[in-house]
Amino acid sequence: MRILAIESSCDETAAAVVEMSDTVRAVHSSVVASQVDVHALYGGVVPEIASRAHIEAIHGVVDRALREASLTMEEIDTVGVTYAPGLIGSLLVGVSFAKGLAFTYKKPLVPVNHIKGHAAAAYLVNKELQAPFCALVVSGGHTSLYDVRTPTSFVEIGGTRDDAAGEAFDKVGRVMGLPYPGGAAMDRLAAQGFANGRGEMFSFPSPAVPDDTFDYSFSGLKTAVINQMHTIRQKLGLSDNESLPEDIREGIAASFTRVVTEGICQKLRCAVRETGIRDLVLAGGVAANSHLRAAVSQTAEELSVRLTVPPLSLCGDNAVMIGAQAYFEALNGNFADSSLNAYASDENAAFV
Ligand code: KG4
Ligand code: ZN
Numbered sequence: 129m130r131i132l133a134i135e136s137s138c139d140e141t142a143a144a145v146v147e148m149s150d151t152v153r154a155v156h157s158s159v160v161a162s163q164v165d166v167h168a169l170y171g172g173v174v175p176e177i178a179s180r181a182h183i184e185a186i187h188g189v190v191d192r193a194l195r196e197a198s199l200t201m202e203e204i205d206t207v208g209v210t211y212a213p214g215l216i217g218s219l220l221v222g223v224s225f226a227k228g229l230a231f232t233y234k235k236p237l238v239p240v241n242h243i244k245g246h247a248a249a250a251y252l253v254n255k256e257l258q259a260p261f262c263a264l265v266v267s268g269g270h271t272s273l274y275d276v277r278t279p280t281s282f283v284e285i286g287g288t289r290d291d292a293a294g295e296a297f298d299k300v301g302r303v304m305g306l307p308y309p310g311g312a313a314m315d316r317l318a319a320q321g322f323a324n325g326r327g328e329m330f331s332f333p334s335p336a337v338p339d340d341t342f343d344y345s346f347s348g349l350k351t352a353v354i355n356q357m358h359t360i361r362q363k364l365g366l367s368d369n370e371s372l373p374e375d376i377r378e379g380i381a382a383s384f385t386r387v388v389t390e391g392i393c394q395k396l397r398c399a400v401r402e403t404g405i406r407d408l409v410l411a412g413g414v415a416a417n418s419h420l421r422a423a424v425s426q427t428a429e430e431l432s433v434r435l436t437v438p439p440l441s442l443c444g445d446n447a448v449m450i451g452a453q454a455y456f457e458a459l460n461g462n463f464a465d466s467s468l469n470a471y472a473s474d475e476n477a478a479f480v
Contacts, residue, residue: 130203
């Protein structure tokens, strides 16, 4: 099945052509137009600007994905599109465009949940991967553990009770004066901190909720890190536009990253033991974090479970992952007609 997939849930306009069958899992093209530079001026995503940027980019992005795949719309079997969760104005652009394409070329339309899509990136990396598996999706909006019973049936067994890990990375990075989005820059700063032995410089509260759930909470950790930075600034008599000393910046980034990673792995360990699942997938934008990738890989080894982690290009938002999930949704008969709507949150949009 040749799938043209479209993703526009946040600040990346993406399109891809993937080919999926019982024996084939191939990427023919993947185009991602990022709006990050525009939003960086404001220190975060501005929804109104994001929607307008999607409208401007989507035609060219889809056209390029088809050209790079050397295929025409007539040669595509199915159109897949992210319909939830995300910024509503952004989602509506992708959904409307996909509906137009599907209607014009008389192709089936498959709605895809963005979070399921993140996990589905793993199918393109590990061609043997099959449900059941456990998926840890760590992104700007989610930090969730799923028991993926079939390719389309995701049961959330743990999640964040407040902020997502990516949000915490971005907020701490912002207070530290790093460019938006802070995650990648925090990763680099933390790596220097670990290399200089500063991973234990500060102790912060764990994001693992101290009970027998598999839940996380990042808001207390985020506040503790920000308070720590304010206290140090006051002690050193620094003004608002003066930067913290480099050793302190490295120590904060490394200590924060260590605590996030340890907390995530602690619950992951419990979830894998309790479910007895033998395959683990790490996915989402924060899965690009070098320290998290190494720690989850070590945890998987300890537990003797097989781990699949997408390459960096398939961790952040992209349409390849949406195409992969669209295949399984289509196999399951999950098609939409032209009444398909977009939904900002998972709660309103049951996993179809
Ligand atoms: O999955 P994603 O691209 O978008 C959402 O669905 O939210 O995730 C974006 C998040 C941002 O918070 C970004 O800062 C974070 O992923 N991120 C990272 C790294 N690269 C991206 N966080 C930590 N370390 C990284 N290397
Ligand atoms: Zn995402």
